[in-house]
Amino acid sequence: MGMIRDIEWEDMKGIVRNYYSFFDELQKDPSFGLILSRDKPGMELEAAWFASLYTAILKGNAIAAVAQEGAEIAGICDVHRIRPGTSMDHVGLLGIALRREFRGKGIGRQLLEYVIKNTEGRFEQLELSVFATNKAAIRLYESLGFREYGRTHGTIKRGKLYIDEIMMYRMMK
Numbered sequence: 001m002g003m004i005r006d007i008e009w010e011d012m013k014g015i016v017r018n019y020y021s022f023f024d025e026l027q028k029d030p031s032f033g034l035i036l037s038r039d040k041p042g043m044e045l046e047a048a049w050f051a052s053l054y055t056a057i058l059k060g061n062a063i064a065a066v067a068q069e070g071a072e073i074a075g076i077c078d079v080h081r082i083r084p085g086t087s088m089d090h091v092g093l094l095g096i097a098l099r100r101e102f103r104g105k106g107i108g109r110q111l112l113e114y115v116i117k118n119t120e121g122r123f124e125q126l127e128l129s130v131f132a133t134n135k136a137a138i139r140l141y142e143s144l145g146f147r148e149y150g151r152t153h154g155t156i157k158r159g160k161l162y163i164d165e166i167m168m169y170r171m172m173k
């Protein structure tokens with residue numbers, strides 16, 4: 001039985017496990033839709049990343065939720081204030097990733113709906129970027145009110161494969 005909920009400190013292990021699985025996916029699929037560092041980061045970098053996400057949440061500069069399926073973390077969705085303390089701090093940057101075996105079951109849509117709802121009153125505009133090849137994700141974002149506002153060509157380079165990046169945004173009011 002699955003549920004969508006706000007992130008908790010105890011979720012780090014499951015989130016890092018999922019993140020590591022994306023490196024293995026990228027090995028098999030050069031068009032895999034997340035930007036990852038060239039090398040798998042060590043646990044010390046992951047702990048620092050998680051702590052900085054948590055700090056941003058406590059400061060009101062980020063929102064994060066997870067999808068939980070049984071004892072497993074199926075995926076995470078977060079929104080970060082793009083530039084806290086500036087005239088752009090009403091804009092949030094959204095990211096989402098589910099572990100492979102949990103995709104295509106409606107969990108991503110539920111997680112996005114939950115997070116978008118949670119941004120109400122806290123962000124006035126949401127932005128995201130997506131690989132132009134990631135058609136299912138683009139359709140999903142469009143169905144949730146995101147619109148393309150720009151596209152860059154060949155921004156993502158995977159060996160000899162160049163992929164375009166699409167920028168999308170959604171007004172919250």
Ligand SMILES: CC(C)(COP(=O)(O)OP(=O)(O)OC[C@H]1O[C@@H](n2cnc3c(N)ncnc32)[C@H](O)[C@@H]1OP(=O)(O)O)[C@@H](O)C(=O)NCCC(=O)NCCS
Nearest residue numbers: 033096097098103104105106107108109129130136137140
């Ligand atoms: C993109 C992602 C978050 C979507 O979550 P998901 O749980 O797989 O998507 P859902 O099952 O909620 O499906 C959402 C919609 O996309 C469609 N869809 C999902 N997977 C699809 C596929 N492989 N092919 C075609 N359509 C697909 C569904 O039909 C659904 O539309 P509907 O609600 O109108 O029926 C998830 O696939 C993922 O984490 N992918 C890898 C990381 C990634 O690419 N992140 C996005 C970076 S911008």
